[in-house]
Structures are given as C-alpha cells and as structure tokens.
Amino acid sequence: MKDKTPVTIEVRNLVKTFGSFKALDGVDLKVDGGELVALLGPSGSGKTTLLRIVAGLDWPDSGEVFISGEDALAQGARERHVGFVFQHYALFRHMTVFENVAFGLRVQPRAVRKDEAGIRARVKELLDLVQLDWLSDRYPSQLSGGQRQRIALARALAIEPRILLLDEPFGALDAKVRKELRRWLRSLHHEINVTSIFVTHDQEEALEVANRVVVMDKGRIEQIGSPDDVYETPATAFVHGFIGESIELPVHVDGGVIRLGDRPLQLAADGLAPGASKLFVRRHDMLVGPPGTGAFEGAVQHVRNFGPVQRAEVALSGGETIEIDAPRDRELRAGDTIGLNPRRYRIFAG
C-alpha cells in the first residue's frame, strides 16, 4: 500500500436537497493526497451527506466529484474503490470477524480475486494491523464497540481503497475508548498513508486527529484550515462559537467606538464596519484585574474549580452574565467586584 501515491479528492459546487431541506448548499473542497481531513459541524450541517456523496452512497442534485482526477459521479459505489466506515459499524452479523474482513476480497471478479491462501494471508495482515488477530473466529456480537469499529476499518482496508471515508467512526463509543482510538487512527493513517476524510461533531476529535479541519454549518463550508488556524483565527462568528469555549457579546460599532449596550468599551475598533456586531473572547483570554481596570466590570456570582482553573460566573455591570476561566493564582469569591480585560478578542459583523 505504501508504494502507491495517495489520491486527491475534489468536489465542486455540490448541492443536495432532501425535500425542502438544503443539506449541501454549494460546497467546494480539495483534499490533497495523503491528507487526513476532518469534516466538523453540528448535526444537520451536511457533513455526512458530503461524505456519502464522495463514497457514492448518495447522489448530489448538482455539482462534481473527482477522485484522483476522474469523474466519480460517473461511477457507482462499487467502482469507486472507496473504503467506508460507518458510525454503527455495519458489520455482517452472520459472519465471523475473519469472514467480515475477507468479504471485499471474496466478492472480487474472478480474474483479480486472490486464491484462498492469498485471502487468508491478507486478512491476517489486516487483523494484525488493527491488533485484533486473536478475535478472528468470533462473531461481531461478541466484540466490544471499539473492537467492532477496528474490524470495520480492517474490512474497509481489505480492498486497498484509494481513499478512506469514516462517518463519525467513534460516535457510538464511550469517552475513554474514543480517546484511545483517536490516537490509534492517527498513527494508522500515518502507517497506511491513504487520503482520508472523517466526519465528526466533536471538535476535540477533529483538532486532535486531523491535518486539516473543514468546519461546516447549514450545508456550507465556514472555514478550512489547520487545527491551529480554526482555533486561533476563526474566520466566522459560527466557527468562533463552535470551536473552543467562547464568550459571545452583542456589541455595536459606531464611529470607531465599540459599545456594549450604551457603554463604550476600551477596545480598538480599527477597520471594523459600523453596525451591530458580535464580540468573541475565549473564556481563558479574559484577564481578571482590580475593579476599574479593563474594558468590563462585573460582580462574581459563583465559582467552581476545575483542576488548574477556576470557572467564574460574572454579572457584567450592563446586566449580561458571562463565564470566564481564570488561573487559580488569585482566588475569586462570590460577591467580588472585578475588572475584566480581554487579552485577545475578535469582532464579527452581524
């Protein structure tokens, strides 16, 4: 597998509607060979639909899909040679683990099909790869969720797919197994070097596993970038709100002044379009100072401690309530009046 050059994926202006619901509303995406891309978004954002169209399990109303430069929409799922991993595994219940993995090899046309010894060797190799060789005679119902998903992955890899698509692969697993499998998937991807796209609604998963993250909302792509990019420099209000924990305040920009309610804030407004806007600050970027310093002032309502940080609910003097994460070096107490200054912030029109 390693000697093959990884394949590119490109979709252009994809549109797909289900009844009156616009699942995809003009999506363009280019994935380079060997990338591991995460499609991240809330449910209903169109990420699974996009993945299924690339796999050939769904068809767009309009638009184009190219895999390795070839028009993929001219081919069915069978011809595309795409490995697909389902959220709920979709293993064949009446087959052993071994037969599940062997399935893709057994249904190949006679001319290219391996002989029995070849199939056995290949399945063994794949079961070793997912470290579940010892389960080969079990049935899927006898496995844990994490094991099932690894078998589903081995089954998808058996046909030496040109690309690998994973639909919420860890969505049905519990938190601990999920964390293990994330790391495992990343190292596996490194090992097999197949262009891969996975769908997730879990930002942590996307940021930890992927080389590149595609943030989607309402059938559109909001931002494409490295995990650092989408976290540090969100392109839209949606991305800022969706990734990481943010404080969101409705503000008004007017004549170089930013106002929250009727109070002007001591924040630079260079280059901002006038009008109603949204101010975003990461919770941990709100620095605590004595009252009278900083852009905001507020009263601490109550405080909870989370390991290295204390999370405080603060009622701003204008009436808005926000949550901040402050380091534990200066203990906050309910009733304290504090000044707050955002270390970094972003303002989006709208």
Next chain:
Amino acid sequence: MSAFAARRRTLPGFGLTMGLTLSWLSVIILIPLAGLFLKSFELSPEQFWNILSSRRTLNALRVSFGLAFAAASVNLVMGSIIVWALVRYRFPGRRIFDAIVDVPFALPTAVAGVALTALFAEKGWLGAPLAALGIKVAFTPVGIFVAMIFIGIPFVVRTVQPVLQDLDPEIEEAAGSLGASRWQTMIRVILPSLAPALLTGLALAFARAVGEYGSVIFIAGNLPNVSEIAPLLIVIRLSEFRYADATAIAVVMLVVSFVIIFAVNRLQRWARSRIPAR
C-alpha cells in the same frame, strides 16, 4: 417445593405460571393426542400396517405431504419477494397490499375453497383461459396445490417481514462499497441474515398446508388415489365408523408432521446460532 423452585427470583410467579402452562398444554394438546395414540392401539400391528400400506392411504399421504411441501416452497420464494417489495419500497396502495396479505388468515377456509373453485372451474375467470392452454386446475391435484399456496402465503410474509424491517440498510451499503454486486449482496449478506425467519415461514406454511381441509376439499375433486388428501380420508373413515382406521392415518400424519417440523426447527436453530443476537 423443591429447592429449585423455592429459590428467590426477581420475577415472582414461577410456580403459578409453570403450573398453568403445564396443565393448559396437557388439557389442550397432550391429552387429545394421547387419546389418539391410545385409540390406535386397538389395532394389532398387522392391522395397522395393512391400513397404512393400502394404496388409498399411501396416495392420500403422498398428496398431502408432497403438495404441502411444494406449496410451502412456492410460498417461500413468492413470499420473500412480496416482503421485499412491501418493506423496501414505497408505492401507492402499499398499505392495502400489506393488509391483503392477511386475508387468508381471516377468511373462513370454506369460503376460500368455494371462491378458488369458482375462479379455476372450467368456465371460471382463470379456469377458462387455462383450460384453453390445456391446463386443468379445479378438481385436480393442481387445485389442491393452488389452495395450499393461498392459505400459506401470510405465514411466510408475516414471519420474514419484521426481520427484514430490522435489517440495517447500512449493511447493504457496506457490501456495495466493498465491491459486491447487487446479486452478491443478496446471496452473501441479505439471505443469510433472513435464513432463520425464512425457515420458520417455510415450516409454518408447510404445517398449515398439511392440516388444511376446508378450502382443499372444495377444489380438489376428491378422487381417491389422485386428489384425495389425508385429512379427507380420515373424515371418510370416520363417517364409515372405521374409527381405528381413521386414527391410524391420523397418527402417521402426526408423527410425520412432527418429525418434519422438528427437523426444520433444528435447521433454524443452527442457522440462528450463526447469527448471534446483537
């Protein structure tokens, strides 16, 4: 009470339900069957053998079991196709077709027999064109076959339907993306998953067809050795007051049916063991 039953259980009522089950099954099934066997013991083994090996008895058993099996097999194939259409596709009138499947359950079998006879008689709607082709249905074994198909079809449809409904469409997509053709997906993935339900449906349709009386006797013509079913022969013997003869045939039907159903059950259990519950 034995230590076994006296042990504390989360679900109370073991003694009560078990007692009721056993007494009820005894009264409803076991005692009548025992009576049947006892009655047949009035015959000497030689008499028993003579009754069974008579040409008329053998032919009646052959007609009953042979046609029942043929009808159940046809129902298995056609029933599966009907289930597939009802479960997998949305078309106008689907609910009506779905309801129509149950008609043979509810219709008095005599009514079904009369209707089928009128339909397939030489001047009937279907009988006339078939007669022109030289095929005679009413008053021949073919008529029995048709009646047995009619009464058996809901058994296959209703046993397979819920299982197909539960079958995750994703496994078909998985098979497709792994390179399987529609045909390979059907043979290697869908049919094996449905196998236990298909076998149950086959067994039920078969059992029903073997025991069918009402609809068959109208359409069969009831020619001894040709289109006379075993249950009818039993009735004829009873009306001749030859009770022992009647019970001898009945016992054979019972034993053969039981053996066949038992075999299908084993087969079904074997098929199910290969698909452990989720």
